[in-house]
Amino acid sequence: MNFTTITVKDEGPVRTIVLHRPDRRNAMTPEMQMELIAALEETATSNCRVLVLAGSGVAFCSGLDLSVLKEMQDATAAECSADAERVARLFLALYELPIPTIAAVHGTAIAGGAGLAILCDFTLASPDAKFGFAEVRIGFVPALVSVFLSLQIGDKRSRDLLLTGRIFDATEAFQLGLVNEIVPQEDMARHVEALAHTLLANSPQSLVATKRMIAARHKPSLDAAIADAIKFSVRARETGDFREGIAAFLEKRKPMWK
Numbered sequence: 001m002n003f004t005t006i007t008v009k010d011e012g013p014v015r016t017i018v019l020h021r022p023d024r025r026n027a028m029t030p031e032m033q034m035e036l037i038a039a040l041e042e043t044a045t046s047n048c049r050v051l052v053l054a055g056s057g058v059a060f061c062s063g064l065d066l067s068v069l070k071e072m073q074d075a076t077a078a079e080c081s082a083d084a085e086r087v088a089r090l091f092l093a094l095y096e097l098p099i100p101t102i103a104a105v106h107g108t109a110i111a112g113g114a115g116l117a118i119l120c121d122f123t124l125a126s127p128d129a130k131f132g133f134a135e136v137r138i139g140f141v142p143a144l145v146s147v148f149l150s151l152q153i154g155d156k157r158s159r160d161l162l163l164t165g166r167i168f169d170a171t172e173a174f175q176l177g178l179v180n181e182i183v184p185q186e187d188m189a190r191h192v193e194a195l196a197h198t199l200l201a202n203s204p205q206s207l208v209a210t211k212r213m214i215a216a217r218h219k220p221s222l223d224a225a226i227a228d229a230i231k232f233s234v235r236a237r238e239t240g241d242f243r244e245g246i247a248a249f250l251e252k253r254k255p256m257w258k
Contacts (some may be wrong), residue, residue, distance in 0.1 A: 001042060005032035007056075008039055013049040014196050022057025027065035028112055030083070033090050040093040049204055050196045051097060053120055054104040060129070061113025069138075069246050077234060084233040087112065087144050088226050094119045095148065096215045098208045100199045104192050105129045106185050110167075115145040118152060118178045121211075122195060125170040126185040131178065132167035139245025139255065141236035143229035151218065153177055 001008070007018045017039055019026035043051055055061055075083070094101065094116065103120035106129055114131045117123055133149065135142040142149075142162050150158040153176050161168070173179040183191045199207065236242055241257055248255035 001038065003035045003039070005029065006035050006039060010048065013047065013200060014052065015043055015046070015048040015050070016052040016054060017043075019053075019055040019061055021065075024065055025059035025062035025108060026055040026057065026113070027062045027068075029065045029068055030086065033086050037086075037090050037093050040090075040097055043099070044093075044097055049099055049207075050199050051099055051101045052104060052192055052196065053094075053101060053116065055106070055113075057107075059107035059113075060103075060105045060109040061116055062108045063111035063113050063134075066250065070250060072237060073243060073246050075237065077238070080234045080237045081230065084144065084230040088230060091115060091119060091144060091148065092226070096211075098211050100207055100211070102192055102195055104188050105170075105179075106188070108132075111135055111142070112145065115148065119148055122181075123173075123179045124181050124183050124188065124191055124195070125173060125179045126188060127170055127182055128185070129170040129173070129179075130167050131169075131173050132165065133161050134165040134167070136163065136165040137245070138249045139236075139239065139241035139243070139257075141232050143233040143236070144226065147222065147225045147229050151222070 005019070005021055007020045009016045009018075017036070019032065019036075021027060021029075021032065072080070072083070101120040101122070103117045103123045105117045105123060106126040108130050109117040110130075110132045111134055114133060117125075117131065133142045133145055146158065146162055149161065157176060170179055170182050174182055181191065241255075244257065245255050
């Protein structure tokens with residue numbers, strides 16, 4: 001498959017998908033989201049046994065691209081719904097992938113980028129990694145990512161991160177349980193390889209069955225929560241705060257909330 005915003009490389013049974021928009025800190029566009037979905041869906045039916053997700057350049061993924069934010073200001077309700085459904089499809093494709101997944105995170109992982117990082121089974125982060133769910137800062141709602149965040153760290157701690165929108169470092173992410181290991185960037189490839197080899201030593205059928213069992217356990221509540229999250233996401237984009245937040249962000253000024 002040919003991609004323009006990501007690269008896909010196989011080394012034996014290990015597949016590595018790299019977000020590849022280094023000049024934009026791997027900020028996501030609809031095109032990147034669709035390419036990730038296609039790559040994940042193909043991976044699910046391939047002979048790969050471990051998936052590694054990483055970012056090129058100085059960041060893992062800085063969230064949505066500015067061009068997307070500009071377009072969102074004038075999007076119709078149908079377009080907003082389609083956008084939210086696409087993000088939901090991406091998150092689910094990663095969460096429900098039947099093989100183990102490893103995120104190798106460096107630099108920033110913000111909003112949807114943080115979602116990709118924490119949705120992997122294992123998240124390794126370099127000491128310089130920064131995470132955040134900053135949607136409330138621009139009048140938006142962290143709807144879809146909140147579903148998975150609450151599932152991982154519980155309601156109380158999720159409220160802290162989602163309501164403050166603050167940026168937090170790799171150490172705090174480790175303490176919260178969102179990061180499995182903090183690894184010096186120069187040693188990241190070696191640690192990822194070692195973890196992949198540990199996983200490859202296990203029964204392939206058992207790993208697939210275990211992942212499917214975990215996903216099935218949460219599926220009824222997860223599907224309902226995602227459906228609600230899509231509705232909240234669409235409604236949030238219809239508000240004055242959202243339009244003001246986006247305008248302020250693009251104009252590099254403080255928002256003037258009404």
